[in-house]
Amino acid sequence: MAAPLDDFYAIIPAGGIGSRLWPLSRADAPKFLHDLTGSGTSLLRQTWDRLAPLSGEGRIMVVTGRAHRAAVESQLPGVPDHNVVLESEPKDSTAAIGLAAAILHKREPDVVIGSFAADHVIGDARGFRRSVAEAVAAARAGYVTTIGITPSEPAIGFGYIHVGDSLGIDSAPQAHTVRSFVEKPDLDTATAYLDDGNYLWNAGMFISRADVLLAEIGRNEPELLAGIEELAAAWDTSSRGAVVDAVWPALKKIAIDYSVAEPAAAAGRLAVVPGDFDWDDVGDFASLAKLQSGGLANHLAVLGDGARILADSSSGIVVSHSQRLISLIGVDDIVVVDTPDALLVTTSANAQRVKGVVDALKISGRDDVL
Known part of the structure; x- marks a missing residue:
């Protein structure tokens, strides 16, 4: 990729303690702050380095807990202060990603955002960037888009994406509709998915125009969207602290799979781009x-x-x-x-x-x- 995508802004949700990696991963030193690959850099830093060529270093927003601010800023010295969003307490992925999208939408109404977990391992950075570029093209066309991973085995620890028809987008030839999101299956079901060939692993990557993503949240969780938009309206003002203290504790905890992906798939508004690159969520x-x-x-x-x-x-x-x-x-x-x-x-x-x-x-x- 010769240059960053003009309208693209990357979001890195850096939360969770990685409880299946206890006692290595702790509340004060979660999984994403560790070097688990022997590369000499943390998973968080590796995520940043993958995304910078797509967005530019000045267009990456990190959402993390207040307790992790110092460690995050130490590992990512290039992140601007206005692009660090601090959560006072965990509220799951809809609040984290939704707030980042709402803040960026206020700053740049036509922005396309992409959310990528801070603790995943991807071996083929070029393949990853090609998939993201196609997902951005599908997002520009009005779809909430995810990148699904081609399964290498009948894994039971991941959700699955049932792939539908091609969208016929010239700049995103691999983009397809999503027929459904499927919860973590048993081994027999996962084996059948692998044999079928039309199922991908859900890697939790979501790319969308910010306004489209917020509209999806509003359709399914209107009270949550109202709180997110109240926070975003105050975020770049002197009243941020007071509004966060008043609004954040009452936000509903819900994963974006349930608030956005599943209902959008049912309505035909969710797209998927297959990712053939090596991927691991280092889940245990x-x-x-x-x-x-x-x-x-x-x-x-x-x-x-x-x-x-x-x-x-x-x-x-x-x-x-x-x-x-x-x-x-x-x-x-x-x-x-x-x-x-x-x-x-x-x-x-x-x-x-x-x-x-x-x-x-x-x-x-x-x-x-x-």
Whole structure:
């Protein structure tokens, strides 16, 4: 791509604690602030670097929690202060993305916005940019557009997008209608989707004209849109703080999949561009082990500066943030995460259940290790 897209503004929602990666990912050091690929940069910084050629560094907005402002600005020294949107408390993706879209719509009424999670790994940056360029073209035509990932296996940890007919847009030849959004399936259903060939993984990437996205929120969640627009009207004024304190706590928590994507698909207003690039949401330690091993079988991946590991006939992943010596003998697909105040031992097959530990710690009041 020779130059950034003129009317495009990228949004990076940088929230959530990545509870399936506990105790590596914590409330004060969530997943997106970590280097999980061995590249020397965090997932957040990698996301920024992918988007800058599309939008220009001055046209990337980051939505994050107040507690993470210093870390975000340290990792992204190029982000302008007026492009950092701070949440006083998490309110899920509709509020985060909707507020960013509303602020940008006030500043630039014809803007096309694209939302991209801060904690995903994408190997083919050029392929990603080609898909985004087509999605922007479909968005200009009035569609809320998502980028779906071509499945490589019958994964049960992702939602699926049922692809419909071509939209026939010259500048977006790969853009299709979306027949439906499908919740995370069981293995048999996911296998049938893979065999069918007309289903893509939902990667949570949404590209739209800001006014179109806000109209979709208003159709389905009018009270939420009213609060978002009240916040946006005050955002670039001296009354921002008071309005945020009054309005933000009452906003409804709802994911954008439910407030926008599913109803827009049902109404024929949602488009999808297939993304053939490598993509991983690093959703749990099994995914992280696969990422670190490059798909090699019987491999033991090790993360952590100065990790002290002795292994014999063992595979899986070890994350060490302590100086303890960790010995593994004859264990397959093991997951060991050792931090100064918490130790996790499980297997790749049970990696999705780590979130249950976090939920139990919350219930028991053990916030000191969260």
